[in-house]
Amino acid sequence: MLYEVAKGEGYSKPRGILIHEDELYDWVLANGDEQIGMSIYGYRDQDKEILSETPVRDWMIQAYLPWFPIDIDKGDTSDEGVLSIVKKFLYHFDELGLREENYKLYFSGRGYHIMIHGDCFGFPESHQDLELVVRLTKEKLLGELDMLNVVDHSIYHRKALIRCPHSINAKSNLYKIPITRYEAFTLKPDEIKELAKSKRLNFNWPEHYGDGELASYVPTELPKIASYEKVIEPYKRASCIYNRLVRGPIEGSRHIDTLILSAHFASAGVPSMMTKEFLLMWNNKIDDHTTPLETKAIVELVEQAYRRGYDYSCNNVQKRGVNGELCSTRCIHYSERNHATAESPDPELIIKQAKKINFVKMRKEGLQIGAQFGVDDFAAIRGEVISLLGVTKAGKTTLMKNLLYGVNMHNNTLLPIEQLRKTYYYSSEQPSDLFYFTALQMLEDVPDYHITRSLEYQASLYDKWKERLSKVIPIDGLPTINTLKKQCESQDRPEIIVIDTIDHAVAEAKNEHQGIKDFMVGIQQIAQQTGVIFFLVSQTRRDDSREGNINLFSGKGSGSIENQSRKVLSIKPSSNKSIKIVEFLADTYAPVPEDKLELFRTRSGRFKIIYK
Structure with missing residues (x-):
C-alpha cells in the first residue's frame, strides 16, 4: 500500500510523492523536524505509475482507509477545553464498545488526532467512491454522538493530508506524539505539552485491531447525487425561488409555484426541456408536507410559462407568498420589492430572519x-x-x-x-x-x-x-x-x-x-x-x-x-x-x-x- 507525503507549510512542497507503507516510518524519522503530512487514504501498489503521471487534483482511485481520522482542532478553544472534547470522545467509545486496542490517540502539537482502526468499520477496498463512503460514515457516526461541530471536516477529502506522527508542529514548536487513554484523563494540558517537546519514539503501543465494531455506521447504499463538502447556498440571490425549491410541491400553491419557477428559469435562459426535467425531479420530493402533481400537469405548466412569457416581479404577492413567508430581508432584491410596492418592511418578518442569523459566528x-x-x-x-x-x-x-x-x-x-x-x-x-x-x-x-x-x-x-x-x-x-x-x-x-x-x-x-x-x-x-x-x-x-x-x-x-x-x-x-x-x-x-x-x-x- 502507498501513501502520499509532503513537506512545508500546508504540506505543499511538493504534492504527489508516494511512499510505500514499509518505508513510511523511516521517512518520518528522517524528516520529523519539518512540517510533514501524509494522506489518510492508501493507494494500490499497481497504481503508482498512473498516479505519478496524473496531477493530485485528479487522483480519484483511493483504495484503502487504514485508519479513520478524527481531527480535533484547537482553534480558539482553551487547552483545557480541547482536552475535554477528547475525553467526551473516549467516553463515547466506551459506550460503543471500543477498546484502547481499536484506536490511536495523538496530541498534534495544538489539538488532538484520534485514529480508529479501519477494520472497526470494514470499509470496502478499492471502492469507486471511497471518499463518499467515508464522509457518510462520518456524518452518521459523529452525528449520533453529537460531535459533528467539534471536528475538522476537511480531513476526509480525498486530497487531504494529516500531520505525521513524531513530526514538528511549527505553530507550537511541539511534536505530534502518541498518548494513552490514561494520560488523556490524568495529565494536565501543560504536562502533555511537556511530553511533546520530544518525539516520544519509545512509546509502547498495544497490538491494534478491529473487528467490525462500527460496521453499522458504514452505508450500504450511496445517494444518487453525492455531497462531498459544504457549499454556500444561494438563498440571498432570489429567496422566493430558493425557498420554493427547498420546500417542494405544496397543495394549494404547487400550480403557481411551478409557473413561477418555470418563468424564473426561462428568464435565466434555461431550455424548456431542462426545466421540465428539473421540475419533475422537484415534484418527486416526497415527505409529510408535499403533494406531487401529475407529470402531465408539470409539463403543461412549464410549456404555458415559456409560451406566454410570464414574468413575476418582486411586487407580485403570489411570488413572495401571501404572508411574505417566501421572502427574506437578506435577499439582494428585497429593497427593490419595497421600492416597487411602496410598502413598509414587516418588522415581524425582519425579527424572524434575525433569529436565524448567528451574529456570534459572523x-x-x-x-x-x-x-x-x-x-x-x-x-x-x-x-x-x-x-x-x-x-x-x-x-x-x-x-x-x-x-x-x-x-x-x-x-x-x-x-x-x-x-x-x-x-x-x-x-x-x-x-x-x-x-x-x-x-x-x-x-x-x-x-x-x-x-x-x-x-x-x-x-x-x-x-x-x-x-x-x-x-x-x-x-x-x-x-x-x-x-x-x-x-x-x-x-x-x-x-x-x-x-x-x-x-x-x-x-x-x-x-x-x-x-x-x-x-x-x-x-x-x-x-x-x-x-x-x-x-x-x-x-x-x-x-x-x-x-x-x-x-x-x-x-x-x-x-x-x-x-x-x-x-x-x-x-x-x-x-x-x-x-x-x-x-x-x-x-x-x-x-x-x-x-x-x-x-x-x-x-x-x-x-x-x-x-x-
Missing part, C-alpha cells in the same frame, strides 16, 4: 484587528465597511498587508492561518508580483536583499509561504461597483475586499466628491447584502496632509467615508521616518480604543508596536 468569521494591535475589542465583522485614512507614503498598504496576513504587531508573531480570510486586494499602485514579493519579505521577516541572494532561495521561500500568501489575491487595477456586485454574489466570493485607494477608484467621475459618495453607498449596499467585509484605503485631504492632523473627517470626499464606514482607522508618519502613528477614529457599535499606537516599521515591512 463576528468570529471576521478579522480580529484589535487583537493584532494588542488593544481592546476592535474587529472587522462580516458585512462591514472599514476605512483606513492616511497621507501619501504613510504606510497604508504595508499596514493592510500586516493585518490581512495576520501579523501580531504587539508580539511579532503570526495568527494561525485558519484565522486569515480569503481576500481580493485591488490596487492601481502596486503590481501583483511586487505585492507578493513585499508580502514575502514581511512573512519571512527579512529585508529584500536577503530574499534575492539567489533565485533558487527566493523560489524556496515562495514555496514555504505559498498557502499564507494565497489567502490574499492581488488584482491589478480598480473595480467598478458592478464588478464588485458580481464577485460578491458569486459562489466563490471572497470574504474581504480591499480597495487601495478609493479616490483612484472614482478617478473617472466628473466630481470626485460625488463620485466617492456614490461609490461608498454602493459598497455599503453590497456589504450588507452579501456579508463581504470591505476595507477602503483613502488619502487624506490636502490641508490635513500638510498639517499632519488626521481626524474622522480627513478622508477625501469626507461626509461619505465616515457616514458609510462602520469603523475608521488612521495612520500617519512621525518625526522619525521609521515610526508611524495609528489611531482608532470611529466604531459605530462600541467605544473606540483610546490608544494612539506608535508602530516601528522594520526593514521587512512588519510593524511592531513600541511600548513606552
Whole structure:
C-alpha cells in the first residue's frame, strides 16, 4: 500500500510523492523536524505509475482507509477545553464498545488526532467512491454522538493530508506524539505539552485491531447525487425561488409555484426541456408536507410559462407568498420589492430572519484587528465597511498587508492561518508580483536583499509561504461597483475586499466628491447584502496632509467615508521616518480604543508596536 507525503507549510512542497507503507516510518524519522503530512487514504501498489503521471487534483482511485481520522482542532478553544472534547470522545467509545486496542490517540502539537482502526468499520477496498463512503460514515457516526461541530471536516477529502506522527508542529514548536487513554484523563494540558517537546519514539503501543465494531455506521447504499463538502447556498440571490425549491410541491400553491419557477428559469435562459426535467425531479420530493402533481400537469405548466412569457416581479404577492413567508430581508432584491410596492418592511418578518442569523459566528468569521494591535475589542465583522485614512507614503498598504496576513504587531508573531480570510486586494499602485514579493519579505521577516541572494532561495521561500500568501489575491487595477456586485454574489466570493485607494477608484467621475459618495453607498449596499467585509484605503485631504492632523473627517470626499464606514482607522508618519502613528477614529457599535499606537516599521515591512 502507498501513501502520499509532503513537506512545508500546508504540506505543499511538493504534492504527489508516494511512499510505500514499509518505508513510511523511516521517512518520518528522517524528516520529523519539518512540517510533514501524509494522506489518510492508501493507494494500490499497481497504481503508482498512473498516479505519478496524473496531477493530485485528479487522483480519484483511493483504495484503502487504514485508519479513520478524527481531527480535533484547537482553534480558539482553551487547552483545557480541547482536552475535554477528547475525553467526551473516549467516553463515547466506551459506550460503543471500543477498546484502547481499536484506536490511536495523538496530541498534534495544538489539538488532538484520534485514529480508529479501519477494520472497526470494514470499509470496502478499492471502492469507486471511497471518499463518499467515508464522509457518510462520518456524518452518521459523529452525528449520533453529537460531535459533528467539534471536528475538522476537511480531513476526509480525498486530497487531504494529516500531520505525521513524531513530526514538528511549527505553530507550537511541539511534536505530534502518541498518548494513552490514561494520560488523556490524568495529565494536565501543560504536562502533555511537556511530553511533546520530544518525539516520544519509545512509546509502547498495544497490538491494534478491529473487528467490525462500527460496521453499522458504514452505508450500504450511496445517494444518487453525492455531497462531498459544504457549499454556500444561494438563498440571498432570489429567496422566493430558493425557498420554493427547498420546500417542494405544496397543495394549494404547487400550480403557481411551478409557473413561477418555470418563468424564473426561462428568464435565466434555461431550455424548456431542462426545466421540465428539473421540475419533475422537484415534484418527486416526497415527505409529510408535499403533494406531487401529475407529470402531465408539470409539463403543461412549464410549456404555458415559456409560451406566454410570464414574468413575476418582486411586487407580485403570489411570488413572495401571501404572508411574505417566501421572502427574506437578506435577499439582494428585497429593497427593490419595497421600492416597487411602496410598502413598509414587516418588522415581524425582519425579527424572524434575525433569529436565524448567528451574529456570534459572523463576528468570529471576521478579522480580529484589535487583537493584532494588542488593544481592546476592535474587529472587522462580516458585512462591514472599514476605512483606513492616511497621507501619501504613510504606510497604508504595508499596514493592510500586516493585518490581512495576520501579523501580531504587539508580539511579532503570526495568527494561525485558519484565522486569515480569503481576500481580493485591488490596487492601481502596486503590481501583483511586487505585492507578493513585499508580502514575502514581511512573512519571512527579512529585508529584500536577503530574499534575492539567489533565485533558487527566493523560489524556496515562495514555496514555504505559498498557502499564507494565497489567502490574499492581488488584482491589478480598480473595480467598478458592478464588478464588485458580481464577485460578491458569486459562489466563490471572497470574504474581504480591499480597495487601495478609493479616490483612484472614482478617478473617472466628473466630481470626485460625488463620485466617492456614490461609490461608498454602493459598497455599503453590497456589504450588507452579501456579508463581504470591505476595507477602503483613502488619502487624506490636502490641508490635513500638510498639517499632519488626521481626524474622522480627513478622508477625501469626507461626509461619505465616515457616514458609510462602520469603523475608521488612521495612520500617519512621525518625526522619525521609521515610526508611524495609528489611531482608532470611529466604531459605530462600541467605544473606540483610546490608544494612539506608535508602530516601528522594520526593514521587512512588519510593524511592531513600541511600548513606552
